[in-house]
Amino acid sequence: MYCADCGEKLYYGATNNGKREGAFFDCSLHWKHKDKCGTHFIRESVLERMVLKHIQLVMGYILRYRQHFIFVMEQQLQLESAEKLQTSRKQLERNERRIAELKRLFIKIYEDNAKGNLSDERYEMMSQNYEAEQKQLEAEVVALRQEIEVQERQNENIERFIRTADKYVDIEEIDPCMLRELIKAIYVEAPDKSSGKRRQKIHIQYDGIGFIPLEELAKKETA
Ligand SMILES: [Zn+2]
Numbered sequence: 229m230y231c232a233d234c235g236e237k238l239y240y241g242a243t244n245n246g247k248r249e250g251a252f253f254d255c256s257l258h259w260k261h262k263d264k265c266g267t268h269f270i271r272e273s274v275l276e277r278m279v280l281k282h283i284q285l286v287m288g289y290i291l292r293y294r295q296h297f298i299f300v301m302e303q304q305l306q307l308e309s310a311e312k313l314q315t316s317r318k319q320l321e322r323n324e325r326r327i328a329e330l331k332r333l334f335i336k337i338y339e340d341n342a343k344g345n346l347s348d349e350r351y352e353m354m355s356q357n358y359e360a361e362q363k364q365l366e367a368e369v370v371a372l373r374q375e376i377e378v379q380e381r382q383n384e385n386i387e388r389f390i391r392t393a394d395k396y397v398d399i400e401e402i403d404p405c406m407l408r409e410l411i412k413a414i415y416v417e418a419p420d421k422s423s424g425k426r427r428q429k430i431h432i433q434y435d436g437i438g439f440i441p442l443e444e445l446a447k448k449e450t451a
Pocket residue numbers: 231232233234235236255256257258265266268
């Protein structure tokens with residue numbers, strides 16, 4: 229659990245008698261240096277309720293609008309469309325074919341030169357051109373492979389998250405095992421008292437897929 233403002237871990241504190249009802253979290257930087265970060269005090273019980281509610285909302289959406297959830301998350305993860313992935317794969321294939329062709333051409337001019345059919349000067353020039361083109365293509369191949377791998381992994385991450393989420397569809401209370409499986413980090417904002425009431429927001433970074441845009445998902449709900 230982290231402070232949403234300074235990024236430091238939250239400090240876990242309990243009241244004098246050590247009872248859990250009094251337990252709370254606050255920004256650890258605030259506890260060390262009051263001037264460097266403000267208070268982010270939140271009761272453990274309040275935080276637990278907020279996290280549970282967040283998870284229940286997410287599970288509810290996945291249960292009812294699975295395809296829409298996947299669609300929104302794919303967009304959020306800036307997943308290239310299947311089309312784009314295909315374009316990358318085709319480009320990769322083209323590059324690999326051309327690299328193989330260049331290798332053959334290189335052998336050919338080497339032989340031509342050896343037989344005396346190609347001047348040394350011309351051979352030198354052509355081989356340099358081929359080599360430059362090959363280097364360029366090989367650099368592109370590395371970049372394309374990485375791009376494709378990232379795209380494929382993001383797809384898997386969404387699928388894996390949904391499979392995990394399916395196990396916790398009906399949760400009624402926080403379970404440590406579930407937290408470990410689903411959540412990577414929780415960021416707690418400073419309390420906002422501008423409205424006269426104390427309000428405090430949290431942001432949950434889910435494992436493998438990051439932040440889930442609940443408002444974006446809610447649009448579907450009200451549509
Ligand atoms: Zn802080």
